[in-house]
Amino acid sequence: MSQRPPSMASLIAFEATARLGSMTSAADEERTTQPTISQRIRALEERLGVPLFHRQGGRLTLTAQGERFYDEIAPGLKQIRESCERLIQDGKRPSPSVVIAAGSGFTHLWLLPRLPALKRAFPDLTFKLMPIDRADAPELQGADIAIRFGPYVPQDRGRLVASEAVFPVCSSDYARQYDLKDTLTTADLPRISLLHQDIRDPRWLNWAQWCRHAGLTLAPRDDLFAYHNYALLLNAALAHQGVALGWSILVQDYLASGQLVELGPRVTRKDYGYWLSVKHHRSAVVEPVSDWLLEAVPTLPS
Structure with missing residues (x-):
């Protein structure tokens, strides 16, 4: 006899018939017909070369070989x-969900581009990203993972994602058009368009505050246009419309691709940066995700 085993269908037909005591009951269980079960058992007996059942009238009883085989x-x-049943039940269970809340700029410019890699790293989880700009928003407090911008807050037990580093950015075409060198000077400011974000939040630097930290003098201007979204602000810079303030972690991909260029000087503030905190510490689901996010941030130049 060949070493190839009998078909699984024939083995299932035999086992069900022996266990239930009739081909009709086996057919009902397997959702097929009695003749199909009979044909499969006949094929199995021919394949093995021994009878598995005594057939006496309408009754079936196992032979000695049939009992041993069963x-x-x-x-x-x-x-x-x-x-198979366990796998089916597992498939019916919803995947564990992890909610990650962060500022809209961080969500759109850093998290979203890395979401495919995050899903590949944790294929059994589902992720919900929540762009939240208010530091006191209840959604931020209730998220599994919260990434906040601002000074360090001891009670949050946050881990540093990236320190703050703020500097002007623009397209290379705009820099050439206005003959901008590596570092902006006070003399450059009146002749270029400064792109502003209209966000009334003391955590973020605006141009006037940045200039004070950078040691530059910014004269009053009335040609300001405010963007209400940081991603839109950067899109304007990408479209050669002016110079924007760039937070290093948010513009790193654009700098690496050459779509934007950095103009000095860099401004930093003590203890300011992006901080990651988790709702439930030592969670077997959330902690590996938070570790992955921290490891995904490259070491940025200071």
């Missing part, structure tokens, strides 16, 4: 059925 294969088929 005792040997039944546990394995039962284990296969149970394993």
Whole structure:
């Protein structure tokens, strides 16, 4: 006899018939017909070369070889059925969900581009990203992982994602058009368009505050246009419309691709940066995700 085993369909037909005592009951369980079960058992007997059932009128009884064969294969088929059922039930359960809340700029410019890699790293999880700009928003407090911008807050037990580093950025075409060198000077400011974000939040530097930290003098101007979204602000810079303030972690991809260029000087503030905190510490689901996010941030030049 060939070493190729009998078909699984024939083994299932035999096991069900032996366990239930009739081909009709086996057909009902397997959702097929009695003749199909009979054909599969006949094929199995021919394949093995021994009768498995005594057929006496309408009654079936196992032969000695049939009883031994049933005792040997039944546990394995039962284990296969149970394993399949577990997988089916697992598939019906919703995947654990992790909610990550962060500022809209961080969400759109850093998290979203890395979401495919995050999903590949944790294929059994689903992720919900929530762009939240208010530091006191309840959604930020309730998220599994919260990434906040601002000074360090001891009670949050936050881990540093990236320190603050703020500097002017523009397209290389704009820099050439206005003959901007590596570092802006007070003399450069009146002749270039300064792109502003209209966000009334003391955590963020505006141009006037940045100039004070950088040691530059900014004369009053009335040609200001405010963007209400940081991503839109950067889009304007990408479209050669002026110079924007760039936070290093938010513009790093644009700098690496050459779409934007950095103009000095850099401004930093003590203890300011992006801080990651988790709702439930030592969570077997959330902690690996938070570790992955921290490791995904490259070491940025200071």
